[in-house]
Amino acid sequence: MANSTAQAKRTKPERPEGFPLFPHANGQWARKKHGKFYYYGPWDDPEAALKRLEDEEAGRSHDHLTLKELFDRFLTAKHSRVVSGELTLPTYRDYLTVLQHVASFFGKHRPADELTADDFRQLRDSFARSHGPVRLQKDIVVTRMPFRWAYESGLLEHSVRFGPDFKPPSRRARLKATRAYGRKDFSAKEIKAILAAASQPLRAMILLGINAGLGQSDIANLQRRHVDLQAGWLEYPRPKTEIERRCPLWPETVAALQESLQTRPKPKGDADADCVFLTSHGRRYLRMTEKSRTDTITPSFRRLLNSLGIKDRRNFYSLRHTFETQAGESRDQVAVDLIMGHADHSMAANYRHRISDDRLRDVVAVVRTWLWPDTRKPATPPEGDDQNM
Numbered sequence: 001m002a003n004s005t006a007q008a009k010r011t012k013p014e015r016p017e018g019f020p021l022f023p024h025a026n027g028q029w030a031r032k033k034h035g036k037f038y039y040y041g042p043w044d045d046p047e048a049a050l051k052r053l054e055d056e057e058a059g060r061s062h063d064h065l066t067l068k069e070l071f072d073r074f075l076t077a078k079h080s081r082v083v084s085g086e087l088t089l090p091t092y093r094d095y096l097t098v099l100q101h102v103a104s105f106f107g108k109h110r111p112a113d114e115l116t117a118d119d120f121r122q123l124r125d126s127f128a129r130s131h132g133p134v135r136l137q138k139d140i141v142v143t144r145m146p147f148r149w150a151y152e153s154g155l156l157e158h159s160v161r162f163g164p165d166f167k168p169p170s171r172r173a174r175l176k177a178t179r180a181y182g183r184k185d186f187s188a189k190e191i192k193a194i195l196a197a198a199s200q201p202l203r204a205m206i207l208l209g210i211n212a213g214l215g216q217s218d219i220a221n222l223q224r225r226h227v228d229l230q231a232g233w234l235e236y237p238r239p240k241t242e243i244e245r246r247c248p249l250w251p252e253t254v255a256a257l258q259e260s261l262q263t264r265p266k267p268k269g270d271a272d273a274d275c276v277f278l279t280s281h282g283r284r285y286l287r288m289t290e291k292s293r294t295d296t297i298t299p300s301f302r303r304l305l306n307s308l309g310i311k312d313r314r315n316f317y318s319l320r321h322t323f324e325t326q327a328g329e330s331r332d333q334v335a336v337d338l339i340m341g342h343a344d345h346s347m348a349a350n351y352r353h354r355i356s357d358d359r360l361r362d363v364v365a366v367v368r369t370w371l372w373p374d375t376r377k378p379a380t381p382p383e384g385d386d387q388n389m
Contacts, residue, residue: 013043021049026105027122039107041114064111065155071099071108073155074146079290088240089288090217096290098142101127112147113156117163124166133169133177140168182312185322188371193308200263201277202300204256208234209319210371211364212247213327213340216297216316220286223274229254238341245341248361250368323367330366335359 012023021040024030028039029049040056041049078095081087105126106119120143127139147160169177186194191210198206208214212234214222226236232254234247249257260277267273268282275284279296287294301316320340327336337344338355 013046016046019046019050020053021046026107027119028107028110030107037107039110041110042116042119064113065150066109067103067106067112068108070112070146070150070155071103073153074149075099077149089290090240090293093288093290093293094138095142095145098139099146101139102143112150113158113160115160117161117165120162120166133173137168137174140166182314184314184318185325186314186318190308190310191319191322191371194304194310197308198304200256201260202297202304204253204260205277205297205316206301206319207250207253207256209316210323210367211250211253212245213320213323215320216286216295219277219297220275220284222276224276225274227257227276229257241341241343243341243343245339246360247339248357248364250364326367326370327363329370330363332359332363335363339363 012025015022021029021031023043024037024039026039027043029041029043029046030037030039031053032038040052075092075096078087078092082089082092102123105123106115123143124136124140127136131139143166144162147156147162150156151159191206195203195206205214205219208219208222214236217239218236221239222236227234227249229249232249232251234245234249236245236247237243238245257276264276265278265280265282267275267278272278272282272284277285279285285296297316305311305314324336324340327339330336334344334352335355336342339360
């Protein structure tokens with residue numbers, strides 16, 4: 001990825017005497033009113049910027065679609081897909097976060113059809129100053145979406161030209177950033193130390209992470225109906241994609257879940273009544289709205305890692321990375337993908353209608369043997385009247 005500092009920075013123009021606008025750092029003429037910035041056009045056309053200000057003060061409107069209008073319509077359309085279940089709330093929040101930055105950078109009253117390739121180059125630089133190559137790729141992809149949507153919807157007469165510089169980082173740059181991040185999985189020694197130090201219900205969560213590859217969102221949304229402790233199976237469509245997922249549970253995982261359920265707090269509301277895990281306040285561990293995200297699992301796991309001297313960038317989701325890595329040693333990637341809830345777009349998937357339970361057992365047995373080498377075969381889950389959830 002090219003270093004943005006290597007590109008020549010434009011020098012701010014002098015403010016003409018008596019001119020009511022000032023040159024903002026984002027390349028536009030602007031003014032500040034009631035603590036908010038308003039933008040009126042690029043530096044190289046002060047006359048047009050002044051006319052836009054005069055028209056605004058005189059109450060004369062332009063037939064230009066502003067960024068605020070464009071983004072509001074786009075997000076409204078996407079929100080309807082959230083309501084219908086076609087789009088996840090986390091994805092919607094990603095759209096909202098990126099577009100809020102775009103509107104703030106350009107000014108929400110900026111006409112969408114007046115943006116130039118140079119504007120988008122500067123926007124890319126602003127993203128790159130705080131985001132790495134992987135996140136930058138998402139920023140650019142999401143930024144392009146509403147403009148294409150508006151053109152196809154007839155809201156923009158012409159397709160927006162983003163220019164040659166507003167492109168995602170190269171694969172090489174993304175791979176380099178991934179390597180610089182450091183390892184994303186845990187060793188068997190680290191997992192055993194983590195389990196030994198963890199108290200309930202975090203210990204049960206960790207076992208689900210390394211046994212079945214569950215992440216924070218999976219854990220928080222896990223319902224009683226998804227788990228059969230008597231048979232020792234998890235059947236749980238992945239919340240992010242709704243892809244079917246099925247996994248045998250280790251006896252250690254079953255025992256930890258039984259123990260955790262015995263002390264589960266009473267649910268605060270009906271929406272959380274069937275959750276396997278609840279906070280001390282009776283709410284699910286990860287709650288998300290259109291504008292906020294509350295995750296109680298991540299900081300709890302971080303404190304546990306810190307107490308063990310594991311102070312790098314690994315987190316709870318690294319358990320999922322660890323499961324995938326070790327499960328791959330089974331040499332049955334099809335079975336691993338079913339447990340992970342990964343989509344299979346191969347031609348063979350169109351003809352494959354089932355995967356045997358024995359193959360799934362073999363996969364989790366490989367991971368369990370890696371973690372506890374003295375165990376070769378999963379033990380039979382303990383029997384009892386309290387095993388059904």
